[in-house]
Amino acid sequence: MGSNTFFSSSTSLPDANSPTLVLTHPSEAERIQTWTLTHPMWGPALSLDSYVSRESYLTTVPLARHGGITHWILTVSGLPADERPILSSCETLRKRVLYTTTTTTAKDGLKRVVKEGLAHGIGSVFTDKQFRGRGYASRMMTELAKALRGNGGWQRGTMMCVLYSDIGKAFYSKHGWGVFESGHVEFKPKAQDSGEKQGADHRDEAKGESEGKVKMIGYHELAELCCVDERLLRERLSRLANGDEDHDGELKGEKNENKKKKAVHVAIVPELDQMLWHLMREDFMTKHIFGKIPQVKGAVYGEKGNRVWAVWTRGYYGGLEKMEGNTLHILRVVIENEKGISEEQLVEGLRSIVEVARAEAAEWRSEKVQMWNPSQRLRGAIGKIGVEYEYVDRDKDSIASLMWYGDEATEEVDWVCNEKYAWC
Numbered sequence: 204m205g206s207n208t209f210f211s212s213s214t215s216l217p218d219a220n221s222p223t224l225v226l227t228h229p230s231e232a233e234r235i236q237t238w239t240l241t242h243p244m245w246g247p248a249l250s251l252d253s254y255v256s257r258e259s260y261l262t263t264v265p266l267a268r269h270g271g272i273t274h275w276i277l278t279v280s281g282l283p284a285d286e287r288p289i290l291s292s293c294e295t296l297r298k299r300v301l302y303t304t305t306t307t308t309a310k311d312g313l314k315r316v317v318k319e320g321l322a323h324g325i326g327s328v329f330t331d332k333q334f335r336g337r338g339y340a341s342r343m344m345t346e347l348a349k350a351l352r353g354n355g356g357w358q359r360g361t362m363m364c365v366l367y368s369d370i371g372k373a374f375y376s377k378h379g380w381g382v383f384e385s386g387h388v389e390f391k392p393k394a395q396d397s398g399e400k401q402g403a404d405h406r407d408e409a410k411g412e413s414e415g416k417v418k419m420i421g422y423h424e425l426a427e428l429c430c431v432d433e434r435l436l437r438e439r440l441s442r443l444a445n446g447d448e449d450h451d452g453e454l455k456g457e458k459n460e461n462k463k464k465k466a467v468h469v470a471i472v473p474e475l476d477q478m479l480w481h482l483m484r485e486d487f488m489t490k491h492i493f494g495k496i497p498q499v500k501g502a503v504y505g506e507k508g509n510r511v512w513a514v515w516t517r518g519y520y521g522g523l524e525k526m527e528g529n530t531l532h533i534l535r536v537v538i539e540n541e542k543g544i545s546e547e548q549l550v551e552g553l554r555s556i557v558e559v560a561r562a563e564a565a566e567w568r569s570e571k572v573q574m575w576n577p578s579q580r581l582r583g584a585i586g587k588i589g590v591e592y593e594y595v596d597r598d599k600d601s602i603a604s605l606m607w608y609g610d611e612a613t614e615e616v617d618w619v620c621n622e623k624y625a626w627c
């Protein structure tokens with residue numbers, strides 16, 4: 204492919220440990236070259252042109268724009284752009300992260316607080332077939348981990364990077380990423396013989412069954428919900444920082460005394476831009492596949508102050524020809540009043556929301572609905588909603604992996620809200 208073919212046929216390939224290799228940024232033409240290479244892997248639902256357009260569009264949406272996305276290649280130093288090989292490539296997406304730490308103040312002395320920093324989500328790690336097995340991706344990941352750490356002043360304030368491995372747990376953990384909980388609850392769509400009318404009928408039925416207490420979430424409702432979510436998350440992290448609560452939401456003095464405490468609690472902020480990145484990506488895909496975009500981006504149950512909601516996105520890798528991978532992903536589930544909501548309300552709310560999600564999955568030709576790493580409490584409630592489900596502990600795909608740059612070891616990190624919204 205392009206300079207890669209020329210390079211591999213005319214020169215002997217450099218050793219992966221060679222000091223002549225460099226991690227740098229591709230030119231515009233090289234970016235298109237990497238997208239052309241990755242199309243068969245990640246873009247079969249789209250034509251090559253549409254896939255390249257999508258990747259280009261995804262540099263302009265919230266989260267990615269204003270320098271949020273960075274493309275990287277491993278290549279040979281000293282060669283001009285467009286004439287050098289792309290030995291391996293990937294991209295990173297900048298995200299806000301909240302984390303707990305200790306600070307010293309004149310008034311209070313040592314104090315546990317919540318701070319904000321940057322995280323980078325790494326995606327699209329790829330080596331051209333003709334260059335595989337020579338250590339190039341390994342070298343790229345080693346260089347990238349150093350570059351993201353910010354030693355060179357790049358993106359100061361970076362506290363961690365995350366990635367979702369589709370090649371199991373060994374490769375990235377060998378290069379310093381810790382493996383975190385990677386399970387999901389899976390529901391079937393409401394109707395297998397899906398069609399637009401039936402999907403919409405099911406959605407109305409789900410709404411009717413919960414006596415109007417469930418409302419659809421569209422673009423316009425998201426901003427307020429994400430603001431509330433961030434406020435609640437900050438409060439929760441503060442409780443975690445001070446040992447007033449543990450990962451599972453149990454309060455001090457409850458049955459958690461013997462649980463091993465983690466040194467640092469971190470969460471990628473489930474902010475509006477984070478959600479919009481997923482939703483605009485989804486819109487691009489559905490416009491190409493269905494000629495229209497879905498209006499329902501989630502569902503919310505109950506009254507303000509005591510709401511339960513879920514935000515979701517639809518993912519299509521095989522389009523309508525290869526349906527197995529088509530999934531309605533629940534990006535984030537929020538219980539607004541975690542301590543005040545009754546078990547009964549939670550179960551009813553969750554049932555209504557899951558039923559809307561299943562109806563949407565049917566309407567939009569998704570084969571399944573997935574909710575990543577639900578909390579203990581949510582899992583308990585899911586067991587009571589009366590909808591068939593399966594718990595899947597993934598060992599190969601989308602393995603949540605994190606590298607912590609703070610003083611603590613990565614194993615000491617408690618990843619709070621390890622849900623699909625953080626994926627890229």
Ligand SMILES: CC(C)(COP(=O)(O)OP(=O)(O)OC[C@H]1O[C@@H](n2cnc3c(N)ncnc32)[C@H](O)[C@@H]1OP(=O)(O)O)[C@@H](O)C(=O)NCCC(=O)NCCS
Binds near residue numbers: 331336337341
């Ligand atoms: C995964 C990939 C990037 C590796 O690139 P590479 O330059 O060949 O990687 P390296 O030579 O540095 O390392 C190869 C290692 O990756 C492992 N690996 C490659 N593909 C793998 C797979 N599908 N499952 C598990 N391990 C895999 C190899 O077993 C090897 O392990 P080793 O170091 O213990 O011998 C490349 O195979 C690729 O582009 N695959 C298609 C895209 C993809 O799956 N990307 C990963 C997304 S998370």
